[in-house]
Amino acid sequence: MSRTVRQRPAAWAVIGLVLFTLTWELWVRLADVKPFITIEPSRIAGELADNPRFWLGQTWLTAWHTMVGVGVALALGVVVGAVLAAARPVEWAVQPVLVLVMVTPWVAYITSVVNWLGAGTPTILFMVSFVTFPPMVFAAVQGMRSADVAARELLASVDAGRREVFWRLRLPSALPSLFTALRFGTGLGLAAAYFSEGGSVASGVGLGEVGRRGTQNQGGGYPIVWGSIVCAAILGVLFLVGVNLLERRVLRWHSSQRAATS
Amino acid sequence: MTSPNGPGKATAGQGDITTQPIRSGRVSTGTDVRGISVSGAGKRFGTLEALTPVDLHVAPGEVVTLLGPSGCGKTTLLRMIAGLEPPTDGAITVDGDDPVAARSAKRFGFVPQSPALLPWRSVEANVRLLQEVNRAANPAALPDPLALLDAVGLTGFRSAMPHELSGGMQQRVALARAFALDAPYLLMDEPFAALDEITRADMRHLLAELCEPRNTAVVFVTHSIAEAVFLSDRVAVLSARPGRIVEVVDVDLPRPRTADLEDDPRFFTIETQLRRLLHEGSGR
Ligand SMILES: Nc1ncnc2c1ncn2[C@@H]1O[C@H](COP(=O)(O)OP(=O)(O)OP(=O)(O)O)[C@@H](O)[C@H]1O
Ligand SMILES: [Mg+2]
Numbered sequence: 270m271s272r273t274v275r276q277r278p279a280a281w282a283v284i285g286l287v288l289f290t291l292t293w294e295l296w297v298r299l300a301d302v303k304p305f306i307t308i309e310p311s312r313i314a315g316e317l318a319d320n321p322r323f324w325l326g327q328t329w330l331t332a333w334h335t336m337v338g339v340g341v342a343l344a345l346g347v348v349v350g351a352v353l354a355a356a357r358p359v360e361w362a363v364q365p366v367l368v369l370v371m372v373t374p375w376v377a378y379i380t381s382v383v384n385w386l387g388a389g390t391p392t393i394l395f396m397v398s399f400v401t402f403p404p405m406v407f408a409a410v411q412g413m414r415s416a417d418v419a420a421r422e423l424l425a426s427v428d429a430g431r432r433e434v435f436w437r438l439r440l441p442s443a444l445p446s447l448f449t450a451l452r453f454g455t456g457l458g459l460a461a462a463y464f465s466e467g468g469s470v471a472s473g474v475g476l477g478e479v480g481r482r483g484t485q486n487q488g489g490g491y492p493i494v495w496g497s498i499v500c501a502a503i504l505g506v507l508f509l510v511g512v513n514l515l516e517r518r519v520l521r522w523h524s525s526q527r528a529a530t531s
Numbered sequence: 532m533t534s535p536n537g538p539g540k541a542t543a544g545q546g547d548i549t550t551q552p553i554r555s556g557r558v559s560t561g562t563d564v565r566g567i568s569v570s571g572a573g574k575r576f577g578t579l580e581a582l583t584p585v586d587l588h589v590a591p592g593e594v595v596t597l598l599g600p601s602g603c604g605k606t607t608l609l610r611m612i613a614g615l616e617p618p619t620d621g622a623i624t625v626d627g628d629d630p631v632a633a634r635s636a637k638r639f640g641f642v643p644q645s646p647a648l649l650p651w652r653s654v655e656a657n658v659r660l661l662q663e664v665n666r667a668a669n670p671a672a673l674p675d676p677l678a679l680l681d682a683v684g685l686t687g688f689r690s691a692m693p694h695e696l697s698g699g700m701q702q703r704v705a706l707a708r709a710f711a712l713d714a715p716y717l718l719m720d721e722p723f724a725a726l727d728e729i730t731r732a733d734m735r736h737l738l739a740e741l742c743e744p745r746n747t748a749v750v751f752v753t754h755s756i757a758e759a760v761f762l763s764d765r766v767a768v769l770s771a772r773p774g775r776i777v778e779v780v781d782v783d784l785p786r787p788r789t790a791d792l793e794d795d796p797r798f799f800t801i802e803t804q805l806r807r808l809l810h811e812g813s814g815r
Contacts, residue, residue, distance in 0.1 A: 419647035426613050426641035427712065428634050429664035437664065441651045522651040522692055 304491045313499050316492035328500045330475035334390070334462040335508070338397025339454050342405050343447070345398070350409025350443070351435060360410065367403040375400050375461060383468050390474065393465040400461045401454040408450035412443025445523050448516045455508040463501055476501050564627035566590040566748065567612055567716065571621030574607050580773040581607045584620045587767055587776065591715060592746040596759040598805060599769030600813045605752045606720055608774075612750060613639055613718050625716065633716075637661075637668040640709035640747070642719040646701040648693040655680065655689040658707045670713050679707040682741060699730035703737070710741060717742070717749040724754065732790075735761050739788040756809070760801050761788055768805060770812035777812040780805060 290310045296302060297309045317324050353360040379396060386392045416438050424434050466477025476497040483493030520526045566589050573584035582604030589595045597605045610616040612623055614630030625633035633639065640661075648657045658676040662669060680689055683703040693701055702722060709717055723731045735758050742749060753759055759766045766780045782801055784792060792798055 417645075417647055419643040419645045420649060422610075422615060423641055423643060423647050423661070424664060425615055426634060426639055426718070427637045427661050427665050428668070433664040437660065438649065441649070444651075522694065524694070 308491050308495055312492055313495045316496045317499065324496060324500055327473075327476050327479050327497070328504055330473075331459070331462050331466065331477065331501065332504055332507075334393045334466070334475055335397060335455060335458045335504075338394050338462065339401050339451070339458040341394070342398045342401040342454065342458070343451065346402055346405025346450075347409050347440070347443070347447070350406045350413060351439065353406065354410045354413040354439065355431075363406075367406055370399065371403040376464065379465060379468055382465075388469045389471055392468065393462055393474070396465040397458045397461045401458045404450045404454055404457070405447070408446040409443050412446035413439040415446070416442035444520060445525065448512065448520065452509060452512050452516075455512060456505060459501065459505050459508065463497075476504075564624055566593070566626065567750065568624045569608070569612065569621070570623070572608070572611060572618040572623050573620035574604065574611060574616070575619045583773045583775040585767075585774075585776045587779070589716075589748055589750055591748050593764045594742065594749040594751065594762050596751045596753060596763040596766045597769060598753060598756065598759045598766050598809065599774060600771045600809070601754070602772050603769045603774035604772065605769060605774070609718055609720050609750060609752055613641060635665070635668060637665060637670075637712050638714050638716055640712050640714040640717045642705050642709045642717065642722040644721045644724055646693075646698075646705040648701055648704055650693050653690050653692060654685060654696070654704050657693065657704055658711050661708060661712055672713070674711055674713050676707070676711055679710055680704075682710075683707045683737060699726055699734065702726060702734060706734075706738065706741065710745070710747075713745075715748060717747050717751075719749065720752045721754065723758065731755070731758070732793075736790050738762065743787045756802050756805050757793065759805060760784070760798055761793060766805060768808040768812055778808055780808070 293307070294309050294311060297307060349363075353363060375396060379392075382396060383392050386395055420438055421434070424438060429437075462475065463477035463480070466475040467481035469478050472478060472482070480494050480497035483490035483497065486493070517526055567587075569585060569587040571584040571586060572582075573580070574582045585608065587595070597608060599605055607616065611618050612625070612630060614625075614632075614634035623630050625638060628636075648654075649660065652660065655676055658679060662673055662676075677689060680686060683706055685700060685703055685707070688696065688700070693704070696704070702725075705722065709719075723734045726734060738749075739762060741747075749762070751759075751762055760782055763782050766782060768777045768780065769775065770777050780801065784795070784797060784801075
């Protein structure tokens with residue numbers, strides 16, 4: 270192996286993933302693991318390769334649910350965060366509610382949401398937005414509060430308007446923490462999307478629903494279940510990569526990005 | 532919280548007969564109110580007396596330095612002049628107006644102790660920042676940011692980001708930004724405190740160069756006696772907390788101030804005088 274390969278993190282990442290998959294494959298084959306525990310990665314790959322159109326379509330649906338849900342949470346989170354950052358009493362009143370939403374396991378009350386909004390897209394989008402909203406608000410508040418005090422004084426010294434201060438100082442100051450929340454939020458949102466899709470009665474609403482159907486279809490359904498799991502995993506990785514790329518572009522000025530790129 | 536009052540809030544305290552906050556325009560109510568008038572203005576934070584009532588007048592075009600030990604209320608006085616903090620005693624007027632009105636009319640160029648550049652904006656965009664907000668109060672002819680960058684010696688750095696600049700260069704950008712409003716009053720709170728001695732000397736020479744042709748009045752806060760002598764027409768020496776003005780010393784040195792003045796014997800005489808006053812004031 271050449272010296273350059275030895276020092277490339279990406280090369281090592283591939284090696285790690287290959288070893289992981291090989292171990293999994295060997296374990297299932299040699300230990301004769303039952304299919305209701307797991308199946309060979311080669312069988313999952315075969316399933317995905319047999320039906321690429323179907324899997325792409327379902328993955329896209331789940332991706333769409335996650336992105337729309339998280340996007341709405343982000344937008345609302347910034348708006349609500351701006352209000353909370355401006356008025357302490359409002360923050361004190363709203364914070365416990367947000368903490369409550371954040372710590373309550375959403376799996377516990379999803380049935381209630383299904384009863385309310387019906388099984389389908391509205392429930393899925395609501396759940397994704399609802400569970401990712403509190404971290405977005407906290408990130409926005411914290412980021413806006415972190416705006417440089419001297420810069421705030423400077424803008425005050427020429428009597429800049431609230432809106433001008435928001436766009437020119439507060440929002441840009443909040444971007445680093447919003448990106449952190451976004452990275453965490455896409456993972457959370459993906460989980461919420463997958464699970465909420467599984468609660469749907471209609472078919473063709475995404476990976477979660479495919480996975481649930483696979484579970485109910487005793488015997489033949491395992492490749493389907495695992496296909497949905499692998500697709501969700503790939504989706505999660507793509508989200509992370511996407512957020513990181515966007516962050517690197519948008520936050521070029523921020524010290525975290527300089528340390529990463531140099 | 533340090534949040535400023537809204538423009539509608541008058542900050543004049545008791546004992547204030549001459550002042551009527553004028554909200555718009557640069558109307559002066561008489562010849563004697565031109566410039567910054569601090570009459571018996573003091574500040575208490577709860578039970579803590581940060582500044583005992585002081586009197587001070589800064590004429591248009593004049594450079595006055597506030598020199599005093601740490602914690603004596605220099606920043607507090609500067610923020611009161613800027614209309615960022617209401618005095619608890621006395622009153623301050625700027626060309627006869629309430630400081631809050633003067634702030635709304637963009638009559639101050641403010642230079643904080645840290646450069647306070649926005650890291651996501653290029654150097655040029657930082658210089659433009661104060662021109663972009665509260666546009667209604669902009670003067671008819673705004674200075675050209677590129678010419679200002681030229682004047683502070685940063686011609687080639689207009690599209691650089693702040694993190695690519697040294698501390699001294701960042702403070703130069705902050706200077707250019709303060710001059711970008713063509714404001715008649717410059718308020719500077721230890722702008723060069725974080726810089727090394729050599730850069731610091733360069734910066735005061737640059738500041739003098741920038742101020743002379745523009746006839747900008749400056750209220751300058753510093754710990755550095757050399758800075759005070761070099762830049763000022765008058766130096767107000769403050770005592771230790773609770774701050775009061777011990778004496779206002781005239782600096783009778785020729786203008787324009789140039790770097791070689793710092794070797795002049797008169798420079799040393801005033802330096803010595805200020806040092807003595809400073810020590811008396813701090814009770815040592
Ligand atoms: N917002 C505030 N609330 C309470 N006390 C304050 C506040 N601002 C200033 N003080 C107090 O007022 C006093 C004067 O503070 P100020 O910042 O004006 O001093 P300074 O002369 O600028 O000191 P330095 O040279 O260290 O900057 C200090 O004792 C400080 O603790
Ligand atoms: Mg100070």
